[in-house]
Amino acid sequence: MTDHPPASPRPGGALRCAMIGAGRMGQAHAQVLATVRGVQITWVMDVSEDHARHVAAELGAQASTDLAHVLAQPDVEAVLISTPAGTHADAIEAAARAGKAIFTEKPLAKSLEDAARAVRAVEAAGVPNQVGFQRRYDPAYVDAKRRIDAGELGRLEGFRAVGRDPEPPPTGYLITAGGLMVDMGGHDLDLARFLVGEVTEVRAIGGALVKPELADHGEHDTALALLRFENGALGTLEVGLRTAYGYDIRTEVLGERGRLHIEQDRRPDLTVYDARGVSHDRPRHFSERFPAAYAAEITAFARGVQTGHALTPSVRDALHSLQLALAAQHALVTGETVRVPEFGEEIMNEFPLEGRS
Template identity: 40%
Template sequence: MLNIGLLGCGRIGQVHGRSISQIAGARVAAVADAFEAPAKALAEKTGAQVMEAAALIASAEVDAVVIGTPTDTHYDLIHAAAAAGKAIFCEKPVDMSADRIRDCIKAVEAAGVPFMTAFNRRFDPNFANVQARIAAGEIGAVEIVTIQSRDPSPPPVSYIQSSGGLFRDMMIHDLDMARFLLGEEPVSVYAVGASLVDPEIGRAGDVDTAAVTLTTQSGRICQITNSRRASYGYDQRIEVHGEKGMLRAENVLENTVEIATASGFRKAPAQHFFLERYDAAYRAEMAHFVDAVINQRPVTPGITDGLRAQILADAATLSFEKGTVIALG
């Protein structure tokens, strides 16, 4: 039985709490949050103890921690948890600064603890199926990856202002997905963007509509488009073209019902947003973490995956700001 301590009991902490409840080999042993109410509520639901974060990390009854606190607290919590020898499951982004992530990598490697960067989309059953079939050779060598990712509606400008910008806040998921599917590291990044959805976002110095092109050493290409708006639900699609064929994962619709009338054949919108769309992915990523820690198998995506996605997001931001192509080491 893996005893897990939850650091952060907000929306994502609750998601992870529910996932752990459904895994045979794990339980929520302790919870911590800056606010009392959410910590207490989650504790009641799961039978966990409420503790201070430091005490939770230090507790002998906690084998692993799930870090679901604000991004700027990750750095210290990772260092503390690593020092305490706990396995670490950390929400993305690991940190807003690539250099600080490098610090974390040192701490984690020095401690020798398992570390998982929670890029949940790798565990979506559809996207995971695409990647597994690429790995199995079903379409031969990858040539072109196309990723479409659109939120149903923009967040408030207050959120935008502290988000690090679209490329670091939203596209980082797609940049990780690109690495997951390309099978090679990107060597160039080109980004364009505009504020077409909400002028307030533009005035806040960010974009709400963007596209990135990545290339790899051998010439593979990835194109990504992002928008903070999609009237038809949470638009999450990937497509991979290889030498033998093409694999694509379509949106998950609200249901399978189709109505036919004089205006044609109409299906439901896409599932509304990430909690619903990635429900299975959240459960699968936690199951992977628990299984890997218990059975001492590699945890993936690891902390260097977190670093590389951040480097790509930084490069995309820079490319957009300068209007030039950015070459990567």
């Protein structure tokens, strides 16, 4: 049961949403939301009143620092949560109790215990829910998934992912973000599951090559992981927090009949030839690489809530991606080879996925 009845969407009208969190990710969402039809931001909530007011003014919304106040408003049917990872579970629980449809950025939480608490709340309330693994909505990844599911590659044998940011966030953020494999590698590990299947075993090595002070906190800015999939395929993941050339995201799936390679190496589609040689620009940040994916996932969320169609990935699906990311982080910190199905097994047994025991 919910504490409040769900808000009633306007027939044929925009989905009225509250943006919970107006930091870096929230402001990136604000830029995308301005281009998305069918979504109206009515409230912006952030612990920083200045941030809330600034983003709200851009969106023509009201601002608040009080989550409970925002959730009580009749012109809020759904929430878009992009607060720090450690606050996601509490915000999800509160929104579920208030009967709101929920879109939340990954990860669900920084621990399986907190994430499971959020999943229980959402499923008990029966509210629509979606987690922001936006790459699942990127046109290239959508096409790759279609081809894989259609059997074009035949038996899957290999997976490779590269994820590198152009520069690291502040050290204070990194030591509270939950670990490199969760914060940076989480998207790539979700793609491993999405494109190839469940991972049964992970091992990892890493270092503090960009920000040596991270070693004092047991954190990393560069890492490599090895993956063994349930279907027998093998995979690698490379993550890092500095490049000299921009945002570097690459994904490869190898099968017995061929290979799919996803990479956006230039932006815009212009090559310059001059006395210095040949050059082209490339995406510098995630907002430049994935604007279509962010717009598509939010549009899918809005349409799904309005029509009652299933949303994906759900909080339960995202819990399994978090299990893999936390297992990879544990392998990175300890040097152990981790059996993923056994990592947090007692908790995960409560939340089986269809087709997985």
